[in-house]
Amino acid sequence: MGIGESIGDGHVTVVDSPRAPGARGSDFARLARRIADAGLLDRRPGYYAARATLVAGLFGGAWALAAVTGDSWWQLGVAALLAVAFGQVTLLAHDLAHGQVFRSRRSSRIAGLVAGNLLTGLSYGWWMDKHTRHHANPNHEERDPDVAPDILVWSRRQAGSSTGVARFVGRWQAYLFFPLLTLEGLNLRVSSLRALRRPSMKDRRLEALLLIAHNVAYFGAVFALLPPGKALAFLAVHQACFGVYLGCAFAPNHKGMPVLTADDELDFLRRQVLTSRNVSGGRLTTAALGGLNYQIEHHLFPSMPTPNLRVARPIVREHCAALGVDYAECGLLESWRQALSHLHAVGEPLRARR
Structure with missing residues (x-):
């Protein structure tokens, strides 16, 4: 197998890579053995119990503060x-x-439905399907839904074939990126509701009931606490800040990294590493990004608990x-730069066609 090298439009080519004498298995298999032997795939129940408690406290505390603040622009x-x-x-x-x-997958799904559908109004099933496809083929033009040219274009090839909104926005998309993020929270909510129309969605009725319960409670609480204008x-500030926060957590990890096509044949290790970027920083960065700053390790070992990613990094x-x-x-x-x-x-080809 070969090493991917970044060239041209952020695409990847493959060159020969000699294997170390006496090495057994694929490059990823040998790494996986080292990671498993170090115990880094073991569950961390204490960490997640503490984290869930802190997140629940933040979530409940924010709503309690809203109730105490009442009819005020401090809201x-x-x-x-x-x-946040x-x-x-x-x-x-x-x-x-x-x-x-x-x-247990069942326990994970139940907790995910509560956290996603009930607490934040985002479909757990829809997002899990989308995110699974992203992990399988990160930054792949045809297979990764996160780089589909819906509004933004991610490669010159996409720019050349873009139409409609993507063709218009793509010209100045670098300047419009953060303003567009303010709409991401709303976009995720709408996409979650639209996904309920898919017959293939698992537990569609349960997901719908939980999303309805969230929206009734969410909008009901806000309009009960505040007059219509406030x-x-x-709602506008909350959804805008939510979208920007999620964008700041997820986008730095892949945007600006090589974009793959069907012509790029890479093994699992290179496909994950070459399309991902780690974000350096201390504990505050890790807490704010939920451990996604160790994106390379996360993509290689998606089931690795967040606190173990830092330990896996030097390996x-x-x-x-x-x-x-x-x-x-x-x-x-x-x-971000x-x-x-x-x-x-x-977006340069679109500007040139004006």
Whole structure:
């Protein structure tokens, strides 16, 4: 198998990679054995019990603060705090979907439905299906739903064939990216409701009931606490901040990294590592991003509990260095610079066609 190298439009080519003398199994299999032998795939129930308690406290505390604040424009600050709480619940649901918390799929699904559908109004089943396809083929033009050219374009090839909204927005998408993120919370809610029309969705009626219960409680609470004008302002600030927070947690990990096509034949290790970027930082960064700052390790071992990702990092980095596989890591601001620079570069053909 070969090493992927970034070229041209962020695509990947394959060159020969000699295997170390005496090595057994694939490059990923040998890494996986080291990770398993180090016990890094073992569950961390104490960590998740503490994290769930803190997140529940933040979530409940934000709503309690809203009730105490009452009819006041200070509620807009509470709305921003509640957006952080919603984001933390969503990040916890992400770990549940990957089986990091419970061994039982049933337990993971029940907790995920509560965290996703009931608490945040996002369909757990829809998001899990979408995210699973992303993990299988990250940054793949045809297979990763996260780089589908719906509004933004992620490669020059997509720019060349774009039409409608994507063709218009793609010209200046680097400048519009953060403003568009303010609509992401609303987009996720709408996509969750639209997904209920799919006959293939598992437990569709249960998901629908939980989403209805959330929306009745969510909108009912806001309009019970505030007059219509302030209630609408609260909802706008909350959903805008929620969308930006989720974007800041998920987007730095892949945007601006190589985009794959059907012509790029990479093994599992290279497909995951070369399309992912770690975000360096301390414990505050890890807490804010829910551990997704260790994106390379997470993509290689999706079921690895969040606190073990930091421990796995030097093992993975050493393994990649021995293979000559690029291991991308930078600070949060630099990750955004790279992502926005990429978006601006791939939108160039659209600007040229004006």
